[in-house]
Amino acid sequence: MPVLQGNDPAALQRAAQALAAGELVALPTETVYGLGARADDDAAVAKIYAAKGRPVGHPLIVHVADEAGAAAFAAAWPASARRLAQAFWPGPVTVIVPRRPGVATASAGGQDSIGLRCPSHPVAQALLRAAAALGVPGVSAPSANRFGRVSPTRAAHVAGEFEPDLLVLDGGDCEVGIESTIVDCTRAHPVLLRPGRLTRAELEAALGEPLQERDAAAPRASGTLTSHYAPRAQVRLMDAGHLRQALAVLPPTGADGRPPVALYSRTVRPASAAMPFRPMPEDAAATAHELFAALRELDASGAALIWIETPPAVPAWEGVRDRLQRAAAT
Template sequence: MILDGQLPPTITAAAQALQRGDLLGLPTETVYGLAADAGNDAAVGKIFAAKGRPANHPLIVHVASAQGVQRFASHVPAFAQKLIDAFWPGPLTLILPRRPDMAAVAAGGQNSVGLRCPAHPVAQAVLQAGEALGVYGVAAPSANLFGRVSPTTAAHVAGEFGPELLIVDGGACAVGIESTIVDCTRAAPVLLRPGALTPEQLSVACGVAVVTPHAPDADAPRASGTLASHYAPHAKVRLMTAAEIQEALHGLAVNAQSAKQDRAPAQAAPVSSGTAGEASPAKPSIAIWARSDTSIAPAQSHQVALYAMPQDPAVCAHHLFAQLRSFDAQGVTQIWVETPPFTPAWDGVRDRLTRAATPAR
């Protein structure tokens, strides 16, 4: 059931659902979350069951304000506090040492916990109303089946979990990809998941260079959205350069022309009886999402659909998951995506696409 998040009764109903231990579809500025009271282990267990998510894969706990950190974290380093001051509320998750008596199930049994204060006004209203009812933090991973494309509208969430789930409609998510995650359990901040905030922005704000590992970090705590295969649509995603896309299109054109020539004698044969009707146009089997100019020959048009990828990384992030879901809805079997530039501003988008293109193991 989808309820309008602009209406006060919806906020009350959402907070009461959390208090009862029910699940809730919650909008944030990043993606929609599947939310439950982080202090209620049974309720948090429902999240893992509904998503099909391994119980040792931690959830991010959302709090209404910076003051909520003290309830879940045993220690906040000075550089982490500077990040909180600079970017909360906002799309930044901090991994902090966890108080032993708090959110053990949500943290996947780790001695650290991921904390975030969302900026979305509807999320803020629900979190504040929940606090008044004794719900001091809300575990809320993305509201989709585990490993699949994250939802950025209330309709996406309903499509994943059906009408039984109470979903608060806060409109389309402004950011569109999950929060940046920074590990603050070590001597220096370490970037675990890129997002809307760049390493340079983070480093300037906290006064310490944020480490960006280029290989798997054995010392890092487990964090949401960091598995090799994640964010995957049903169609196969291929990351390609503009030249590789054009070369592949040329190969399709050659194959299509060859097939047409092979069919020509049969098409020229007389029809013995009846009148042949026109065949309905075939649906495209390949969707191309590219920033560069890409030409499609007429022979390919029946199997290829071309879409322009936004040139601005923030705009692209906003549309990313909705676009992948749209391709699935069209029934394509392959999605060819032009690899985003290797610049910090594109790191979040490139990370999500790389994981979407990685086969599950």
Template sequence: MQIELVARELEAGHLVAFPTETVYGLGADAENPAAVARIYAAKGRPSNHPVIVHLAPEADLGYWVKHIPAQAHALIKAFWPGPLTLILKRAPHIPDAVSGGQDSIGVRCPSHPVAQALLRSFKGGKGGIAAPSANKFGHVSPTTAQHVINEFEQETKSGGLIAAVLDGGQSEVGIESTILDLTRLDSHGPVLLRPGHISASQLAAVLGVMPLAADVAAPRASGTLDAHYAPNTPVTLIASEEIDACVDNLLAAGKRVAVMANRELANTKALAAFQRMPADAVPYAHDLYAALRNLDLAAADVILVQALPQDKAWQGVNDRLQRAAFDTRHVLAQLLAKA
């Protein structure tokens, strides 16, 4: 469907899915609370969980926020358009539907050309598109248009809740944007709420100070719940030196096993599914969600994921995997106990 027609769907209060450089988003007019409510309904998302507002490069950020601190100006100059979301104080006339009832708002300017074309066409480039990832709440984020269609099979049919799915190819980054809170600069300084492609070190190089870790008083932000980004199959992180023995024990117990690792295993051919992953963080992030979706199709009893390095380059990927594997440490013991 042409960009202009999709923009008109948004202006009419309908939902559309569109590509960004991070993942595909499920978008609605950010100033239309009824349209934003349709996002929550489609995803099964809690109403107090904020969404991110996407803006065109030429949009007036001052329309959306109360105040733009100097730190925000510096970060925008360095990283926009790109995978960085800034949390700022929401302008009073902007509905709180996009912020889960909070007085803050998450904003970013995506770099994907299709997303930019849509934003420039929507309301003449002056509107904002509220858009969390285009998947059911808590599930693996989509990085292709087909992932969106698979996730929302009924909603994307003619007359369904989602009026259009724009195809922009596979998302380049592959994990969601870095989220930085700038609402408490006087009392806390900048606070990193969600790591991503733009690292804390890169932010610090612009800010002159390392962002603090999220605290209990931080604003709620998209994608920061303990359990998130999870396939239907339980995910368990396991050290590289333990994978082969773990797979042997599970296979001996008659279990179907899927594995995601950056090396071949001694018994790869006996697995229900195997995904060989890149050894570097950037291509690993690009492939991560597609790999989890592929392994999920194998209907295995468990997905074993090789634990990754803990250095800063892997922070965003480790964050997503730890949330995908949240509260699953008991899975292996249960599977082996049932043998």
């Protein structure tokens, strides 16, 4: 698998040319690494679905270099989308807007709406602009991992997920670490479809109105299935009290000699030094930044179970709680 430095102009040009030719490229964003294809080419986008094992009706997010680039895909630009883009683009928020007919049908999963985002990562920005110069209006890029599994936040995480000829741009560790917030802007009042790093208060301040809750009328959106972001090991969320009780009766090793449990917690520590363990940061943003890397590390320990202390039920932790609840819903 060719892993190229994202700050190398020659590597960026090679990646842009690959996108223009309808090939796949793994690229860094500030949220997670994405598996990208030119969004205006349904045959190229079909390669994403095939590589990930992703259901073709599950829509992708299209990445554009700036707000002006959204015009290639949006049939309308509602006031709520404009306010969010002006407040947070480039940045980790995706807006769902009416889709321009005949454009990005595969990326939209056949829906008449489309998810658009302008990433802030400098490598993603440079690639989008280099690709645009070659006639690529935007790049569809879900997380660069097998469908439903733990998202990658380092170039090394992408290695081994796909065929060895996939071109990967290395942009270092992702700053945010969890996927973007998604807001449905197709209706009279905006609806939060997926929480992320941005809090409801920040979003509502930019919108000038409260966010509505997701309902049956909401369009399908990336990363909103009940079970998602799951490692191979089974994830179980527990509050600190139940976690201590469960650890107190846990045998030091399983019948096969492997650790029965790996632990990720804020306030609870393992009774045995042999137990795979990652301390969860006290800060929500720091936890989001390391979350998927921590899950991958604990999964690699060979434990059949990963026990995780439930994060605080406060707004700052909503994005992390969402990812952990989906990881545990297997």
